[in-house]
Amino acid sequence: MIDVRLLRQDPGGTRAALMRRGDAAVGEAVDAVLELDRRWRALVSETEGLKAERNAATEEVARRKRAKEPADELLASLKVSADRVKGLDTETKALEAELHETLLRIPNIPHPDTPTGPAEANRVLRACGEVPAFAFTPKPHWELGQTLGILDLQRGVKLSGSGFPVFTGAGARLVRALANFMLDLHTVTHGYVEVSPPYLVTRATLTGTGQLPKFEDDLYGLPTDDLFLIPTAEVPVTNLHRDELLEAGVLPLAYVAYTPCFRREAGAAGKDTRGLLRVHQFDKVEVVRLCRPDESAGEHELITAHAEEVLKRLELPYRVLELASGDTGFSAARTYDLEVWSAGVGAWLECSSASTFTDFQARRASLRFRPAPGAKPEFVHTLNASGVALPRTIAALLENNQAADGSVRLPKALVPYFGADRLLPQ
RNA sequence: GGCGUGGUGGCCGAGUGGUUUAAGGCAGCGGUCUUGAAAACCGCCAAGGGGGAAACUCCUUCGUGAGUUCGAAUCUCACCCACGCCGCCA
CATH class of the missing domain: 3.30.930.10 (Bira Bifunctional Protein; Domain 2)
Incomplete structure (x- = not known):
């Protein structure tokens, strides 16, 4: 499996190196990975921000429970964000699986000294x-x-x-x-x-x-x-x-x-x-x-x-x-x-x-x-x-x-x- | 195939719903002490990922997957694997 980060950092160069294998399908897979990775990262950012909020609120619930303070209105709002997190998580996992599967079908990058051709x-x-x-x-x-x-x-x-x-x-x-x-x-x-x-x-x-x-x-x-x-x-x-x-x-x-x-x-x-x-x-x-x-x-x-x-x-x-x-x-x-x-x-x-x-x-x-x-x-x-x-x-x-x-x-x-x-x- | 027990960091191992941000030990790293080393003592020490120029910060991960819950290593279900006994067998 090639390093996604390499693709991210140098998509043009990595793509060109892979194309030396002479397989057009590889180029398509590379493009698919780049697009999936872009969407995945956006989704992860959103999900993680929401999770950070949720975790902080959850900790606050724990604190109030220990202090025997009421937490009902907090619990109600948490129920809503919990559902959203669940939805986003499912979406992220599906995208991640697709990204991984696509990546597994991309061949290794040929060594620079290998002759180009069939x-x-x-x-x-x-x-x-x-x-x-x-x-x-x-x-x-x-x-x-x-x-x-x-x-x-x-x-x-x-x-x-x-x-x-x-x-x-x-x-x-x-x-x-x-x-x-x-x-x-x-x-x-x-x-x-x-x-x-x-x-x-x-x-x-x-x-x-x-x-x-x-x-x-x-x-x-x-x-x-x-x-x-x-x-x-x-x-x-x-x-x-x-x-x-x-x-x-x-x-x-x-x-x-x-x-x-x-x-x-x-x-x-x-x-x-x-x-x-x-x-x-x-x-x-x-x-x-x-x-x-x-x-x-x-x-x-x-x-x-x-x-x-x-x-x-x-x-x-x-x-x-x-x-x-x-x-x-x-x-x-x-x-x-x-x-x-x-x-x-x-x-x-x-x-x-x-x-x-x-x-x-x-x-x-x-x-x-x-x-x-x-x-x-x-x-x-x-x-x-x-x-x-x-x-x-x-x-x-x-x-x-x-x-x-x-x-x-x-x-x-x-x-x-x-x-x-x-x-x-x- | 049947019944039973169990799967927690590099390794061993505690942990039955919210100070677990996973105790403790081993290994490793740094230090004190020492002529040097050992011992002893003190400190540090998981991985993967997102954001950021960086300092840093956030998320995920306790066999795997689904579920219950505001919250799961901990509860429920399915599966996988290991071990033990029984059955079968080179």
């Missing part, structure tokens, strides 16, 4: 690793997965529909090996605290990180209990300290969680969704950091480096993109995407997104800290990065490391976790 304006910051060359035509992972006997897409369809892959045998073991490898890297080497959170969360939790109220259609929901399956561990983990006031000394907080993620991904199937490219359920290791506002720029580089380290150790060629204003997610101010090269599909696949949310999520979730003993509480800054998502990483591992005989070499870092250095056709 996804085409994304900027490649750097590339790392060698794109492999093949003496034969490399196969896509859905073919390799089948010949290796580790990926069963058809039976997944039988169980749950398309987009629910089944990993079997060495495939299931590979999933487990990758998860353990990443968790060990982030906990032991990078110093994150491991969290195993709930996979079902409330509306309040999803509102805290920004998925609700605007993106309910992207989520799997359980209407009976009004709970939702998490689309990412970011949601439960960022909300761990919701409605808390943290001591400055505990920051930065660093958490890592391995969870399944559930996304409806409404839209037609096609070549972008084949195999493991876009699925409704997938596993992901996620790193989350909460820090002081003055640390967040450095923390963003750090969390990105932590995600990159996973790909380096897996010996996967990747590149880092800075997302343009129009491609940056609703809650994020600035995002770096990590894209891994996948030789079989011949494309860069997004396998991590490292974002800083400034105080946008902290404001929604009331994540605060006290900068110094006795000082006013401030909002923390939140950040997260996938470290990393499994399916596309598996696709890249299979496709980049395939041999002509259909076998697949595994990177050294994974061998102790997997227990072998090759996957062999069945």
